[in-house]
Structures are given as C-alpha cells and as structure tokens.
Amino acid sequence: MATLISWLGKADIDHMKLDHNAALASIALKSATPFDRIIIFGSAWEEDWEPYKAWLRKRLAVANRPFQDITIQRASLTSPIHYPSIARFTQRQLHKALEQDSHLTISLTSGTPAMITMAVLLGKSIGSCRFVQSSEKHGVEEVDIPVDFAAEYQRSSLQALQTSAAGMPKLDKAFDKITARSRVMQDVVDRAQRLALTDALVLVLGETGTGKELMAQAIHAASPRATKPFRAVNCGALPENLVDSILFGHVKGAFTGADKEHQGLFEQADGGTLFLDEVGELPLLVQVKLLRALQQREITKVGAMQSEQVDVRIIAATHRDLFEMVATGDFREDLFYRLAVGIIELPALRERRDDLPELLSLLLEEINQQLTTHPQMSRKHLSEDAINFALEQVWPGNIRELWSTLHRAALWANTPEVTAENLQAAQLKRPRQSADALSLDSIQLPQDIQQVIDTIKKSAIEKALTQTGGNKTQAAKLLGLANHQTLANWMKSVGLMPSQSDR
Numbered sequence: 001m002a003t004l005i006s007w008l009g010k011a012d013i014d015h016m017k018l019d020h021n022a023a024l025a026s027i028a029l030k031s032a033t034p035f036d037r038i039i040i041f042g043s044a045w046e047e048d049w050e051p052y053k054a055w056l057r058k059r060l061a062v063a064n065r066p067f068q069d070i071t072i073q074r075a076s077l078t079s080p081i082h083y084p085s086i087a088r089f090t091q092r093q094l095h096k097a098l099e100q101d102s103h104l105t106i107s108l109t110s111g112t113p114a115m116i117t118m119a120v121l122l123g124k125s126i127g128s129c130r131f132v133q134s135s136e137k138h139g140v141e142e143v144d145i146p147v148d149f150a151a152e153y154q155r156s157s158l159q160a161l162q163t164s165a166a167g168m169p170k171l172d173k174a175f176d177k178i179t180a181r182s183r184v185m186q187d188v189v190d191r192a193q194r195l196a197l198t199d200a201l202v203l204v205l206g207e208t209g210t211g212k213e214l215m216a217q218a219i220h221a222a223s224p225r226a227t228k229p230f231r232a233v234n235c236g237a238l239p240e241n242l243v244d245s246i247l248f249g250h251v252k253g254a255f256t257g258a259d260k261e262h263q264g265l266f267e268q269a270d271g272g273t274l275f276l277d278e279v280g281e282l283p284l285l286v287q288v289k290l291l292r293a294l295q296q297r298e299i300t301k302v303g304a305m306q307s308e309q310v311d312v313r314i315i316a317a318t319h320r321d322l323f324e325m326v327a328t329g330d331f332r333e334d335l336f337y338r339l340a341v342g343i344i345e346l347p348a349l350r351e352r353r354d355d356l357p358e359l360l361s362l363l364l365e366e367i368n369q370q371l372t373t374h375p376q377m378s379r380k381h382l383s384e385d386a387i388n389f390a391l392e393q394v395w396p397g398n399i400r401e402l403w404s405t406l407h408r409a410a411l412w413a414n415t416p417e418v419t420a421e422n423l424q425a426a427q428l429k430r431p432r433q434s435a436d437a438l439s440l441d442s443i444q445l446p447q448d449i450q451q452v453i454d455t456i457k458k459s460a461i462e463k464a465l466t467q468t469g470g471n472k473t474q475a476a477k478l479l480g481l482a483n484h485q486t487l488a489n490w491m492k493s494v495g496l497m498p499s500q501s502d503r
Contacts, residue, residue: 003101004028004035005094007111007119008042008052008072016048016055023109023134025056030140031132034065035105039097041089041115043075076298076307081114084271085309088297090118094129108133108143120145174222177214179362182354184347188215195342196222201294203279203339204317206346209400212317213277215344220273225313228272231265236281243286244302248293254303266299266310273313279339280320280331291335314339349398350469356391363403364418367410380410380418389420393427394467394474401428458494461487 006024015022021029028038038056042049049072060067073093078085097104106123108116108131123129124145131143174196180189195202196219204212213232220230238246245254249264265274276282282290293299294314298307316339325331349356360382371377386409395401408426409418464475472484481487491497 001036001101002033002103002105003037003039003097004031004105004107005039005097005119006041006107006109007115008040008045008049009110010045012110013045013048013052016052019055021059024107025059026134027107027109027132027140028056029059029063029065030134031105036066037069037101038071039093040070040072041075041093041111042072043077043080046074074306076309078308080112083114083118084311086114086118087122088309088311090115090122092297094122104129106131109135174226175218178211178218179355179358181358182347182352185352185355188344188346191342192219192344193222195219195344197224198342199224199313200342201313201339202315202342202344204315204344204346205322206317206319207348207396207398208319209398210346210348211399212319212346213275215346216273216275216277216315216317219315220275220313223273223313225272229269230273230275231269232275232277233265234277236278238281240283243283244289247286248289248299248301250302251304254301258303261301264299264301266293266312267308269312270310271312273315276314276316278318278320279316280318280322280325284330284332287332287335291332291338294335294338349395349402350467350471350474353391353469357387359399359402360387360390360406363399363406364410367403367407371410377411378416380413380416383417383419385420386418386423389423392474394478396467454494457490458496461491461494461496 004027006027008024009022012022012024015025024040028035040053053070053072057067057070075089076085077089080086094104104123106119106129108119111119120131123131131145132140133143134140175189175193178185178189180186192215202216202219204215206212216232217230220226233246235243244250245258245262245264247264247266249267250258250262252258252261276290289300293310293312296307297311298309300307322331322336322340326333326336349359364380364382368379371379390402397404405423405426405428406418409422412426413419413422460479461475464478465472467478468474472487476482476484476487479487479490481490488497
C-alpha cells in the first residue's frame, strides 16, 4: 500500500475553487506511483474539507487512480506556527499511519514552514519515509534530504549529556524533604526515583496524612519536567458544576459569568505535571473526560468547538480503595488501569517507626520557624520521654496528626522543653464506640452468645494488631485494655495465641 501524507494549505483550497491543481492535488495526480491512501492534515477552513475531498476524488477517478481512501484529520493546534503542538499531532498521526503502511510519502509543499519542518524531522526518524514536493517549474519530484538524524544524534548525545548534566534534576536533592530512615520508606523512595526519570503516569496510594502530595512534588522535581509548572488540585473539593471548567478551562460566554476565557489546570500545567489528589472523588462524567485527555493528550474547553493538545504528566492520589470502587461502578475500570502504571504505596506512620525521631525533629523545626513570628514564644525542643511517648502511639491520622499534635504541644508547653505530658495533653481524644452503634441485626436467635462475643473479640484484636503492625502494647491501647498482658489473655481465649497446655 502506498500512502501520501500532506497538510492542507490555503492555496490548495483556493485552487480547488477555481478547478485548478495546487501542490497537494498535483502530487496525488502526477506521482510516478499512485497512492492507495491519502491522509490530509487540516487545521483551518473546515467548511471546505468535504468539498475538497469530493473534488479530489473526482480528479483522481478521471485520472484512473485510486480515489476511495481519502481522509482529512483535524489538527487541534495552538497556532499554525506553534512547534510543540504541531510536533505532537504529527508524531501521533505518523505512528497511526505506520500501523497500516510501513512506506509513507510526505509532501513538503503544503502547509506552514513549521508544519513542513516537523514533517521532515519526524519523517526522517522513520527510515521508510520518502519526501516529495511540487512546483510549476519542476513538477512533482522526490526530495533527497542528506541528513541522517539518527547518526547525528548518536554522535552528539554523549556531549549533550555531559554539557547538560549540571542542569539535570538531582534525585537526592528532589527527595530531600522525604524522611526515609526505615527500610520500607527507602524502598518507596527508590521506586519513586525510578518513576521520576520516566514520563509514566503515577498513582500514589496511602492513608490520609501520609504525604502523598509531598511525594508527587518530589517526583516532579526529579523529572525532566522539573523546570515546567507543577499544579495540584484536590478533586474532592471541586464544586460539581465547575469541575469541567477548573480542569479543562472554558471559553468566553460558555455559561453565565464566563466573561472571559479561562485556562484550566491542564493548560496551566502544559509541559509539566498535574497532581490530582483524591482522584477517587471525581464524578463519573468527569472521569470520562479525564480518560480522553490522557488517551488523546487533548482537552476541550467548556463551550469550545475544537479540542486543544496538551502535554501534561498526571500524578494521581487517593486514600480510597479504587479496586472496590471499580467493582461497585463508582470508578471507571479503564481510567483506573490508565492511571495505575506506576504505583507508589505510601506506608502508614505506624509501619515506619524508624522514621519517627527524624520526623519529630523536622516537624518541630518547622513549627519553631513559625513561632519566631510571635515574640513571646520561645523555641522548643523535645525531651527524651516525649520521643518515647510518640513512638508508642498509633497515629491513625499519620504525619498530619503528628504535626498538629506536636504543634499544639509546642504552643501549650510553658518551658522550652516539650515533654511526654505535653504531647499526651495535646492529643485529641477519640470517642469510643457505644454499644448502640454495634448492629445486632445479623444475630439470629437462638444463638450461643459467648460464641458471638468471642467472634467480635477475635475480629477486633486482629484489626488492632494489623493497625499497629503487631505491637501488642499499642493494640491494647486501641482496644481500651489495661496493658499488653490483658490483650495476651484475650488472644489465648479466642485462639489467637497458644496456651501453656498446648505447647
């Protein structure tokens, strides 16, 4: 199959209206090899596309050349001379064309200089592409471009890497703000560093307060996009009637109050990274549009007739169970698998005890800097017993809870030293679940009530041990028991720990 690819120029349209051949028609009609397929890129004069295709088909049929397979692909460009958008569109279309035909012919006559330049650069990267041009003096002729871009790139790549090394993002520096003394966090940071060097989509999972946005910022700072914008949005806080506008933008007059054009977050982050926090909160209709933006790398502003191309890396995050949401139909399965390319699972604070002392020091230093604006507040430091007390706690709110508790303790401490008593007093007291809150609907009578109680006790113990990483002292606190020995007795009674007679 022989395929011709060409931009549609103003001259092609004007000559068509006079029933004359311009460059595109001349190449299609006079090439030594007839084309089985003609793909035309159009960015303007859309009202003339169908008339042009009908006119060209008629001309080809009269010349006894293939005429059935002629398409015009809409190119959503920032402008006819905007190299990035032209490059993205051309590259995507060339790859699509190559899926059906390994030998492409590219016209170098129609289109703007920017369009022709990108056609040459991208076409030369595909060894089987040939180039043709048309003029009144020389007619249709094949063009030999005597530059091997692949060889030139290979020759200069080492020098380019050496000269640009100073400007490359530094992985260690980018992740400096992330405390990783524990083995589990070191593994997480290692995976994140690997992902940072790619352009893969990233999904950050973890409980509330584990530092998902901080991880996203580090990945961006260590990526080739580090010098480009980083934008962040909490999807759960977006007003439902404005989600489209905030993410994708709107044109003037799109709705009441839209008195001027607005750039959405995708457009603001063009070339950089967009962090979608709590992506599981997006409405299903917006999930469809997000999926299209990721697949097509283009967006449509509210009220706009045409799409615009964008180059944005997405880092999404959520504390919700997306697998369960997919199963219940609350989150699109195709979007989930599109996002879940590079998955980073942030551990809860209870799973990274070795990080706590350094985290306490860093957070307290941050708090001290804030306190310097209050002349009557002095710098604080943690006592040894305060650190030990913090190590014994579960911190279900993770780093966010640790920070707020430490902040309150520093504010309320009457001396420069923050003690264990200060931390304990600063902790928020969680209300215990009342008996009325436990549903008894599932209990069928007659029933062995002791067996029911043991089942509930066993389930509660297992949950507490899971949340505390197996720490019995902390699990006992979660269950409201006096000490870990009482917990051990409970575990024996429900078969979670062998008794002495069983050993």
